[in-house]
Amino acid sequence: MDFLSFEQRTLKRDGEIGLIFGIGVDVIEISRIARATQSEHFNEKVYTKAELTETKKLAHRLAGFFAAKEALLKAMGTGLVGFNWCEMEVVHNEQGAPFFQLNGKVAFFLETQKVTRVHLTISHCREYAVAQVILEKMDN
Numbered sequence: 001m002d003f004l005s006f007e008q009r010t011l012k013r014d015g016e017i018g019l020i021f022g023i024g025v026d027v028i029e030i031s032r033i034a035r036a037t038q039s040e041h042f043n044e045k046v047y048t049k050a051e052l053t054e055t056k057k058l059a060h061r062l063a064g065f066f067a068a069k070e071a072l073l074k075a076m077g078t079g080l081v082g083f084n085w086c087e088m089e090v091v092h093n094e095q096g097a098p099f100f101q102l103n104g105k106v107a108f109f110l111e112t113q114k115v116t117r118v119h120l121t122i123s124h125c126r127e128y129a130v131a132q133v134i135l136e137k138m139d140n
């Protein structure tokens with residue numbers, strides 16, 4: 001099997017080349033989040049009020065949101081140091097697709113890195129939740 005060359009990994013859009021800035025993936029046990037979310041301190045630290053309302057505090061949904069935030073931090077290549085969990089809010093569009101509403105230092109970091117698109121997908125089964133994030137920047 002041949003590896004893709006750099007040129008083959010780019011995305012063309014409106015005459016601009018989209019480059020992958022970072023990729024992150026996270027898998028978490030739903031039972032671990034179910035235990036952690038029994039603590040209001042954990043909930044207030046990790047989730048926004050809107051996320052807690054949207055998920056109805058269901059463990060599988062909260063685990064997916066947690067995995068999404070972890071995957072974003074991995075794609076950024078930074079970890080959590082210097083950032084706040086609530087600067088990354090998971091929301092859904094009208095079709096139900098998840099995306100991030102970013103603010104604070106996370107938004108500033110992505111802006112300074114010239115990241116133009118954040119791709120997010122979340123899935124879960126009975127035991128695990130998984131999320132993947134791809135950060136794209138334009139090279140024009």
